[in-house]
Amino acid sequence: MTDRDFDDLVDVEGLDADEAARLRRVHELLLEAGPPADLPPTLERPPTEKREADILQFPLLPRRRLAAAVVLAAALAAAAFGAGFLVGEQRGGTRFDVVRVIPMRGSGGALASIQMGKRDEAGNWQMHFSVSGLPKQKEGGYYNLYLVKRGKPVVLCGSFRVRDHTTTVTFTVPYKAKRFEGWVVTEQPPGHHTPGRVVLST
């Protein structure tokens, strides 16, 4: 903040004393407030429309955890609305209609949500996967999102790396999710080629 002199900045000639005092007060408040933040491009546009998404419930979840997960998914759905994810988002002119939200939880407070889009005519569907609370991996390491069958990660949906806060990536897959028990995220340390430790699950 630069401490500017009111008399240098404002021509008070012709103003009565009360008006000049009011302008001086505004001047002081401007100095006290400092400059407004430069809004990042991601926040320049508000969300575009309200939609509700279903919450898919997997039999994999124990009953008590299921209730908590449904609450979490509702919160994530609401938060995603604010983020412009759930709301018929338009990125590069492509509309993304969310039809289901699936919550995921992990150790150490890691949270994630999968927002499933509509299937296209060929049977492909997009998912927006948002995750927070996972540690950054070493150079060459990454995470994998798998569909689970018989308790094991069997079908890869995509791979990703994380940064400090929430990371959101988009995958497109042709699988029928209901044929599976849920999803897990596994670590993929550098140099390994098989699924590592599970860090998040539905």
Add this chain to the structure above:
Amino acid sequence: MRGMAFAVSMPTIAPVTHESDAELIQRAGAGDRSAFDALYRRYARPVFGLALRRLGDRGRAEDAVQETFASIWRSARTYKPERGPGAPWLYAVARNAIVDRGRARPEPATDAPDEASSDPGPPDRAEQSWVAWRIHRALEELPEREREVIALAYWSGLSQSEVAEFLGIPLGTVKTRTRAALQRLSQILEGEL
């Protein structure tokens, strides 16, 4: 010259409506998307600024903005205009969302300092945040050419002559616009000065 980049990128948001905050909140509470969008245009920058000051991290501040507006959309129907104007209500919603975001990843523990800090304490910081909130909200209502002059005159480090040169307008016009902007801000902040 950091202020130059700021001043040029500042007017990126669409013009605002002249409806009061309270009216917009009530309409948003009834599910009116255009009212919600108007609130977003009016408050996105003040919320982001507040979050940035409190959290000190642009990524987390972006998340806090998203959470704030999700919360505004969810809770706008609970706003009671008879209990007070809209700006303090929005400030409270934003502050809560930012505090929640701050709790989500606590600061690492540090050793106690040997001497008392000369930085403002929590009450002073709260007052500064509220001042910044009101001023930055009011700036969104200025015409672009006045907002630009204010940004350059107050925060770029340029003299009035340099501002005139930068904008390619006479020095007298810079002074006229500065005075007009302060008068308009004074009207917007009427009752709060």
